[in-house]
Amino acid sequence: xxxxxxxxxxxxxxxxxxxxxxxxxxxxxxxxxxxxxxxxxxxxxxxxxxxxxxxxxxxxxxxxxxxxxxxxxxxxxxxxxxxxxxxxxxxxxxxxxxxxxxxxxxxxxxxxxxxxxxxxxxxxxxxxxxxxxxx
Amino acid sequence: xxxxxxxxxxxxxxxxxxxxxxxxxxxxxxxxxxxxxxxxxxxxxxxxxxxxxxxxxxxxxxxxxxxxxxxxxxxxxxxxxxxxxxxxxxxxxxxxxxxxxxxxxxxxxxxxxxxxxxxxxxxxxxxxxxxxxxxxxxxxxxxxxxxxxxxxxxxxxxxxxxxxxxxxxxxxxxxxxxxxxxxxxxxxxxxxxxxxxxxxxxxxxxxxxxxxxxxxxxxxxxxxxxxxxxxxxxxxxxxxxxxxxxxxxxxxxxxxxxxxxxxxxxxxxxxxxxxxxxxxxxxxxxxxxxxxxxxxxxxxxxxxxxxxxxxxxxxxxxxxxxxxxxxxxxxxxxxxxxxxxxxxxxx
Numbered sequence: 109x110x111x112x113x114x115x116x117x118x119x120x121x122x123x124x125x126x127x128x129x130x131x132x133x134x135x136x137x138x139x140x141x142x143x144x145x146x147x148x149x150x151x152x153x154x155x156x157x158x159x160x161x162x163x164x165x166x167x168x169x170x171x172x173x174x175x176x177x178x179x180x181x182x183x184x185x186x187x188x189x190x191x192x193x194x195x196x197x198x199x200x201x202x203x204x205x206x207x208x209x210x211x212x213x214x215x216x217x218x219x220x221x222x223x224x225x226x227x228x229x230x231x232x233x234x235x236x237x238x239x240x241x242x243x
Numbered sequence: 244x245x246x247x248x249x250x251x252x253x254x255x256x257x258x259x260x261x262x263x264x265x266x267x268x269x270x271x272x273x274x275x276x277x278x279x280x281x282x283x284x285x286x287x288x289x290x291x292x293x294x295x296x297x298x299x300x301x302x303x304x305x306x307x308x309x310x311x312x313x314x315x316x317x318x319x320x321x322x323x324x325x326x327x328x329x330x331x332x333x334x335x336x337x338x339x340x341x342x343x344x345x346x347x348x349x350x351x352x353x354x355x356x357x358x359x360x361x362x363x364x365x366x367x368x369x370x371x372x373x374x375x376x377x378x379x380x381x382x383x384x385x386x387x388x389x390x391x392x393x394x395x396x397x398x399x400x401x402x403x404x405x406x407x408x409x410x411x412x413x414x415x416x417x418x419x420x421x422x423x424x425x426x427x428x429x430x431x432x433x434x435x436x437x438x439x440x441x442x443x444x445x446x447x448x449x450x451x452x453x454x455x456x457x458x459x460x461x462x463x464x465x466x467x468x469x470x471x472x473x474x475x476x477x478x479x480x481x482x483x484x485x486x487x488x489x490x491x492x493x494x495x496x497x498x499x500x501x502x503x504x505x506x507x508x509x510x511x512x513x514x515x516x517x518x519x520x521x522x523x524x525x526x527x528x529x530x531x532x533x534x535x536x537x538x539x540x541x542x543x544x545x546x547x548x549x550x551x552x553x554x555x556x557x558x559x560x561x562x563x564x565x566x567x568x569x570x571x572x573x574x575x576x577x578x579x580x581x582x583x584x585x586x587x588x589x590x
Contacts, residue, residue, distance in 0.1 A: 122339040177289055177590060199290055200261055216298040216339050217290040228326055230294060230335065238572060240564030 114229055121231035124214050126156040126192055135192045158214040159237065160188035165198065165206055174220035182206055186234050200235040211237045247370040251413025252550070253310070254405040254559065256303025257522045258296050259509050259569035262286040264581045266395045272578040273390045280482040284398040284510025286576060287384050289584055291399075292326045294335040297382040300401035300515075301340050303563035304378065307414065308405035312340035315405070316374030317347040319364045321357025321514040323432070324384045325350060336380065347374070354430060355479055356540020357381060358402065358514040363546055365406045366417060379404045383513035388438035389587060396482055398510025402518035414556040415525065418533070418549040419466050423458035430541035441541075447485070450543050455479065455489050458545035459537050466549055470494040473549075474532035477503035477520040479539035481511045495535075502527055508570050514540075521550070523566040528552045 119125055120138050127139035131148035137156060142149055165184035168175070175181070182198040184206070198206060199217055212234040219229040264286055266279040287296070297320055305312055320333040333348035342348075351357045351364065358381015365377035382401035387393030409416040429450035432439040442450075455478055463469060470476070476495045478486040483506055490500045503520035512519055517538040524534055529552065536548040582588050 118338060123341060200288060216295050216302075218292055218295060219290075228292075228294075230339070233290065238564055238568060240568035 109229065111227055114227065120153075122216065124156045124158060124194075124232045125153050127151045128154045135190060137192055137194045156192050156194070157189040159241075160186045160194070160212060160234070162198070162206065162208055162210045162212055162234075163187045163193065164208065167203055174222075184212075184234065186212055194234075197233045198235065199233045205236075213237045213241055248372065249409040249416055250366045250369045250406050251409040251416040251553070252404055253376070253407045253413050254304045254306065254308025255403065255414070255522050255525055256300045256305070256307060256563050257400065257402045257515075257519050257566055257569060258299035258303065259285050259400045259512075259519070259566075260287045260291050260296065261572050261574050262288060262576050262581075262584065263573045264576055264578070268578055268581075269395050280392070280395050280484070281510060282507045284396060285400055285512070286581055286584055287399045291384070293322050293324045293382050293384050293401075294326050294332050296384065296399065296401035297322075297332065297336045297380050297403065298339045300382065300403040301336055301378060301380060304403035304405045305340060306563040307559045308376075308407075309412075309559075309562070310376060310405070312337075312342040314376045315340070315342040315346055315378045317365060317368050317377040318342065318380065319349060319351055319361035319377070320380040320382065321351045321353065321359070321361040322382050323352055323354055323357065323513060324386070328434075333380075342378070353544065354540040354542050355383075355481070355511070355513045355516055356538045356544050356546060358516075358518045359536070359538035359546035359548070360540070362404060362406070362518075362548070363420065363422060365404075366420065369406050369408060375407060377406045379406060381514040381516075381518040383515055385511065385513045386438055386585065389582075391438070393439065393441065396506070396511040398512045400509055400512035400515040400519050402515045402522050404518070411553070412555055413553055414559045415534075415550050415552045418551050419462060420546065420548045421458060421461045421465060422544060422546045423454055423461055424544035425454070427454075427541075427543035429543055446541070450541060451479070451481070451485055451539050452489055452492070454543050454545040455537050455539050456492060458547040459493050459535065462535070462547040462549060468533075468549060470499070472533055473499060473535045475499050475502055475524045475528065476535040476537075477517055477524055478537050479517045479545075480504060480506035480520060481516070483507055505566065505570065519566060525552070525556060526560060526565045526567065528556060530554045530556060
């Protein structure tokens with residue numbers, strides 16, 4: 109990803125900011141210009157709930173460039189507490205531990221590095237809920 | 244000139260990564276025999292660094308402070324393990340917690356004292372009325388040269404404190420503080436060098452002990468307090484022996500020290516070390532308790548604080564994970580995995 113694109117997307121990726129449609133009320137991530145459910149362009153940015161559960165997952169064994177260090181790693185569709193579904197990497201969990209329905213929460217992590225001299229990309233991943241986070 | 248405000252701690256939060264390596268496992272690698280300085284230390288995962296640890300601790304601190312990131316007027320982030328040599332880590336944290344763009348933000352470096360230096364700096368900004376809310380962070384993903392004594396102890400962790408003027412909403416307040424600094428080359432890292440160097444036994448008496456004892460005595464003289472006036476004391480903890488020894492020299496009893504002594508479980512988390520210790524004490528403290536906090540940073544210096552716990556600690560404590568929640572969340576790794584996670588092997 110180019111430096112300007114990373115910069116443009118940093119707020120939504122750092123803080124799990126989605127968009128909510130003021131016409132049909134549904135929210136989605138990442139934010140888009142047009143509601144994927146009803147086609148409305150009347151959208152507002154919203155901070156999405158940081159907790160949810162794993163709906164589906166898969167193991168990436170042949171990773172795209174930049175993610176080689178993590179291989180094999182998990183990506184999942186996470187359904188947040190308000191029903192919004194997010195596609196994201198899972199972290200702090202072994203391949204043998206992940207389960208559909210597993211409670212997870214958003215965590216700020218490193219995505220990749222542009223080599224030893226380039227920028228470092230950060231953003232949201234999901235991990236099993238830490239004891240005490242439900243307080 | 245405006246009179247200075249007494250500064251309160253509105254919220255605190257910590258983060259310790261889940262991976263642990265036992266000192267015994269490091270000793271196995273290097274065929275070391277005899278006593279080891281600690282039991283085990285914390286290790287970051289592949290996708291964690293100083294910025295990610297700091298964000299986690301800061302979000303926990305904001306939960307206890309019951310404010311959103313947009314209220315933060317200044318961030319001071321103390322670390323010696325910056326992800327970028329040039330580019331502030333504090334701006335990454337500011338963006339992730341929603342504090343941008345109207346704030347001051349900078350990283351501070353003073354070896355293991357950088358975290359309390361951040362508290363001193365934020366305290367000054369709040370006391371002077373320049374900002375209403377300031378976020379002080381101590382964070383490190385410390386590295387020790389393979390086989391070196393520091394490899395057994397150099398750990399990873401973060402602690403964050405939201406400071407504002409003293410009010411009933413503050414869970415504690417800073418009664419007084421002093422700093423004690425000299426030019427003492429006991430530990431250093433030159434530019435482009437991956438690992439620090441140290442002066443072996445020189446790191447003890449003229450460095451750690453001289454600065455901590457001097458700062459603690461200076462604070463007690465200034466405030467008229469003595470060790471028996473403090474319910475708890477937290478000292479920088481590079482290993483188990485040093486903080487216990489310095490406590491005994493200053494006249495503190497073991498039961499004042501043990502609740503904040505975490506090095507055996509997570510290692511020396513450098514700029515976060517004494518601040519995670521303080522958080523562990525706040526996790527168990529009662530209103531009215533007085534806490535002595537004395538950091539130590541090589542190079543060298545100590546900051547000493549007298550902190551008094553207030554009523555709102557009882558209500559705020561449970562708003563974020565406790566230190567023990569992070570200590571108990573652990574997964575052991577072997578030396579090979581540790582070497583991979585800490586980028587000590589080429590992949």
